[in-house]
Amino acid sequence: MSATEPARAAMTASVRESLSASVPGTTDTAPGDDAGLLLPVPDEDGAPFWDHAARGELRVQSCSDCDELRFPPRPCCPHCQSFASHWRRMSGRGRIWSYVLPHPPLLPAYAALPGYNAIVVELAEAPRIRLVGNLVAAPDAPLNSVDPARLRIGAPVKVVFTALPGGVTVPRWLLERP
Amino acid sequence: MGATLKDATAIAGIGQTPFAKHLPESEKTLACRAIVAALDDAGIAPSEVDAFASYTMEETDEVEIAKAIGAGDVTHFSKVGYGGGGSCATVAHLAAAVATGQAGVGVAWRSRKRGSGPRPWKNTRVQLPTPGQWTRPFGLLRPADEIGLLARRYMHEYGATRDHLFNVALACRNRANQNPAAIMYERPLTREMYMTARWISEPLCLFDNCLETDGALACVVVSAERARDCRHRPVYVHSAAQGLPAQHHGMVNYWNDDPLTGPAWTAARHLWKGADLGPQDVDVAQIYDAFTPLIPLSLEGYGFCGRGEGAAFTEGGALEIGGRLPLNTGGGGLSEAYVHGFNLITEGVKQLRGTSTAQVPDATTCLVTAGEGVPTSALLLRS
Ligand SMILES: [Zn+2]
Numbered sequence: 001m002s003a004t005e006p007a008r009a010a011m012t013a014s015v016r017e018s019l020s021a022s023v024p025g026t027t028d029t030a031p032g033d034d035a036g037l038l039l040p041v042p043d044e045d046g047a048p049f050w051d052h053a054a055r056g057e058l059r060v061q062s063c064s065d066c067d068e069l070r071f072p073p074r075p076c077c078p079h080c081q082s083f084a085s086h087w088r089r090m091s092g093r094g095r096i097w098s099y100v101l102p103h104p105p106l107l108p109a110y111a112a113l114p115g116y117n118a119i120v121v122e123l124a125e126a127p128r129i130r131l132v133g134n135l136v137a138a139p140d141a142p143l144n145s146v147d148p149a150r151l152r153i154g155a156p157v158k159v160v161f162t163a164l165p166g167g168v169t170v171p172r173w174l175l176e177r178p
Numbered sequence: 179m180g181a182t183l184k185d186a187t188a189i190a191g192i193g194q195t196p197f198a199k200h201l202p203e204s205e206k207t208l209a210c211r212a213i214v215a216a217l218d219d220a221g222i223a224p225s226e227v228d229a230f231a232s233y234t235m236e237e238t239d240e241v242e243i244a245k246a247i248g249a250g251d252v253t254h255f256s257k258v259g260y261g262g263g264g265s266c267a268t269v270a271h272l273a274a275a276v277a278t279g280q281a282g283v284g285v286a287w288r289s290r291k292r293g294s295g296p297r298p299w300k301n302t303r304v305q306l307p308t309p310g311q312w313t314r315p316f317g318l319l320r321p322a323d324e325i326g327l328l329a330r331r332y333m334h335e336y337g338a339t340r341d342h343l344f345n346v347a348l349a350c351r352n353r354a355n356q357n358p359a360a361i362m363y364e365r366p367l368t369r370e371m372y373m374t375a376r377w378i379s380e381p382l383c384l385f386d387n388c389l390e391t392d393g394a395l396a397c398v399v400v401s402a403e404r405a406r407d408c409r410h411r412p413v414y415v416h417s418a419a420q421g422l423p424a425q426h427h428g429m430v431n432y433w434n435d436d437p438l439t440g441p442a443w444t445a446a447r448h449l450w451k452g453a454d455l456g457p458q459d460v461d462v463a464q465i466y467d468a469f470t471p472l473i474p475l476s477l478e479g480y481g482f483c484g485r486g487e488g489a490a491f492t493e494g495g496a497l498e499i500g501g502r503l504p505l506n507t508g509g510g511g512l513s514e515a516y517v518h519g520f521n522l523i524t525e526g527v528k529q530l531r532g533t534s535t536a537q538v539p540d541a542t543t544c545l546v547t548a549g550e551g552v553p554t555s556a557l558l559l560r561s
Contacts, residue, residue, distance in 0.1 A: 038319075040311040050311075071433065072309055078425065097432065098334070100326035101380035102317060110317045118318040120327055120432050130432045132313045143317060148380075153334045170315055 036109025037143075039168045045073040048087050054169040056161045059087035060129055071129045092159035093176070094121040097130055099151050116143035117151055121173055124156075136160075136172045150175065183452060186277040188405035188412035189269065189559070191220025191398035192524040197361050197515035200294040201392040208394035209238040209289035210246045216396040217247075221409040222283055229254035229281030229399075231268040233518060235261050238289055254281040258420075260428055262468055262549030263441065265519035266557040270418035272399040282400065288520040289394035309427055322387055322469065324429045325551055326379035329471035332438055333381065338489030340381065343470040344372045346505075347385045347512055349497035350467060354509025357535040361389050362513040386470040388511035395520040397527065413530045416543075416560045417453035421445025422553040429551055441554040442479025442547065449556050450481065457481040460558075461541040462529050463503050464522035467510040472550040473497075480545060480556070499536055507536040522546050523557065530561040 042050045045061075052059040060069050063077035064084035076083055099119040104111045116134070123129045137145035139160040156176035163169045193215025195201065195208045203211075217224055227249040230240035234257045244252055254275040258264030265288065272284030318324060332338055351367040354360035367385065375384040405412035421444030423434060431437040450456060457480060465476045474488025482503060483491045497505035508514040508525035515521050526544040528534040541561075548555040 037317070038314045040315045042311055046311050072312055072427070098327045098331040100318075100323050100330060100382075101377065102319065102323050102326075103377040103379065106317075107319060110319065113317075116317055118313075118316050118323060118327070128435055130437075132316050132318050134316050153331070 036107070036112075037164070038107070039164065039166050040170065045075060049073060050168065052087060053161055053171055054163075056169075058090045058092045058159045058171055060090055060123070060126065061085050062088040069126050069129055071131070090123055091125055093124040094131075094157055094159075094173070095124070096120070096135070096151065096153055096155045096157060097122040098153060099135070101148050110143075113142055113144040115148055117146065117148060119151070119173065121157055131171070133171055133173050136162075136174065137178070138174070139172060146175070181278060183273055183277055183415065183418060184454070185414045185416055185560070186402055187273040187399055188402050188414045189397050189523075189527050190400045190405040190408040190410070190412060191216040191218070191222065192396070192527050193217070193219055194359075194395040194521070194524060195393050197359060197391050197393040197517070198293060199361070199390070199392065201291070205289040205291050205394070206238045206242060206246070208291075208392070209243060209287050209396070212289065212394035212396040213243065213247055213285050213287050216285065216287075216398050219409065220398045220400070222398060222400070224248045225250045226283045227285050228252050229272055229275050229284035231256045231258070231271045231284060231286045233257060233261070233264040233268065233288060234259040235264075235518070236288060243287070254284070258555070260549070260553040262466060262518045263552040263554040265466070265523060265548040265555065266418065266546055267420050267548065267555035269397065269399060269415065269523060269557055270420065270555060273415040273418055276399055276401055282404070284399040285396055286399065287394065287396035288518050290517050291392045292390045292516065293392040295392075309430065313430065320379070321429060322379045322382055325469045325471060326382045328431055328437060328475070328551065329469070330381050331432075332471060332475065332489075335438065336486040336489060338474060340373065342474065342489035342492050343382075343386055344369060345492035345497060346467070346470040346473040347372060349492075350506045350510040350512040350514075352498060353505075353507045353536045354513030357508050357514060360509040360514040361391060362509060382469060382471070385512075388468045388516035389513065391515040391517055393515050393517050395517055395524050397523060411531050411561060413527045414560050415557060416455070417449050417558040418556070419445040419448035419452065420553070420555045421448065426553065428553060431551060438475070439485070440475060440479065440550050441552065442476045442550045442556075445547070445554050445556045446480045449558055453558050455543060455558065455560075460503065460543050460545045462507060462526075462538040462544050463505055464507070464510070464526045464544060464546045465505060466519045466522065466547045466549045466554075467506055467512045468516065468519075468549060470512065473505070476547055476550045477503075479550065480547065499538065504536070504538050507534050507538065519548050526557070526559050530559055
């Protein structure tokens with residue numbers, strides 16, 4: 001009926017199959033709150049972001065010649081065409097730029113977290129850099145651990161890092177004023 | 179003086195299959211049926227077809243189609259990327275080929291079984307590479323979630339409300355209620371149904387989302403001169419454009435410097451530059467409506483109102499028949515069928531032939547747009 005309204009029955013077989021079919025890197029089948037959530041599959045340009053995240057650092061790619069930040073990472077600076085870049089550490093502070101509350105039909109691991117949020121954070125020192133993430137009550141709390149009523153555009157947030165069972169660390173966000 | 183596209187070519191034939199949640203035939207069969215119907219509508223033999231254009235997401239290749247319908251030697255073929263952003267560009271590519279003599283008879287088509295087939299977003303293997311690594315792990319999984327983010331921000335910045343989105347859904351549904359071919363024919367929508375519908379990605383509810391549909395459509399592009407000898411009144415391609423804004427990423431305008439001015443703005447600048455007409459001259463519009471918020475964003479982008487005024491534009495029945503800008507008169511993707519926007523092109527042709535089921539009296543100009551939020555395209559058609 002709609003772009004996003006397949007019967008829930010239709011969600012089950014093929015999706016569960018694809019989730020459990022041990023596709024390397026795409027899913028996490030280890031037990032725990034995050035089991036079944038999609039894991040990032042870094043590409044060559046994005047890998048440093050995830051490496052820094054694993055060390056608890058939020059870093060954004062920066063041109064080594066003109067100093068412009070860019071996201072998502074890519075080989076060439078759109079401002080000066082330099083191919084030299086480095087990863088600049090961010091304060092980890094930002095504000096909620098927008099958010100949604102996805103409802104089923106969803107992949108099973110997300111459907112199991114009713115009321116979870118997906119947010120876009122604009123970074124405090126670079127508001128044009130906007131990262132998709134999740135607002136959580138604590139670094140290891142589930143994606144639906146914040147009452148949706150507390151979500152507000154403009155709310156200040158700070159980054160935390162969560163090591164997922166599959167060995168990948170992702171940034172998540174806490175309200176500055178919980 | 180260089181070549182110009184302006185009115186050099188015309189859409190001479192249109193064809194379609196039924197639309198349904200499930201059709202038994204394959205995508206290839208449906209594509210052939212729509213194409214053969216479009217050629218018959220034009221009165222042109224399949225052996226005269228020498229150009230094809232479709233979407234990169236189209237599963238039926240031109241080699242298969244050419245063989246199946248009995249095309250002759252083909253001298254131009256083209257595929258356009260980015261899903262629903264490609265619809266109008268297929269016609270634009272054919273128009274350019276015909277106008278410059280690379281081909282004589284072009285066919286564009288879209289065949290799709292999304293009513294009964296799988297949803298692409300479920301295929302995590304395809305979704306996860308760039309830019310999916312930045313979004314999918316956080317549960318931003320579907321187009322509805324991505325457009326929902328833009329919609330929430332748009333509502334926040336400009337005071338748009340769910341009632342504005344309802345105005346869009348209602349206009350499309352009302353037109354579908356007049357169109358026996360529409361999936362939502364004889365299925366009226368009320369404000370209460372809208373306001374109490376289940377969420378899909380809050381702030382978007384069920385009725386903010388297009389229909390998943392099985393079906394196929396096609397149209398035939400020839401020179402303006404040739405079109406005048408065909409069976410129906412020619413519908414001229416007056417102007418055409420594609421739009422991929424600086425720093426744009428498909429579906430995720432929030433990585434642009436200015437996320438609320440999307441690809442529509444880029445396509446519109448080029449479209450109007452190539453036209454003798456402006457937004458004030460448009461009699462009827464077929465605007466890509468995979469999701470209701472794309473309408474106010476597009477109304478702004480194509481210049482029907484100022485920035486931030488797209489939601490208010492929908493008030494007072496502006497999008498209904500008799501309103502300021504009758505919208506998606508076949509019912510659109512929201513209520514006729516969602517076939518990646520191709521039905522918006524054929525409906526534009528019907529309006530300018532005077533044969534729409536929700537005919538705008540004396541319509542002579544129609545804007546047709548492709549997906550907003552992704553690299554897009556648009557056509558300005560005239561009779
Ligand atoms: Zn630079």
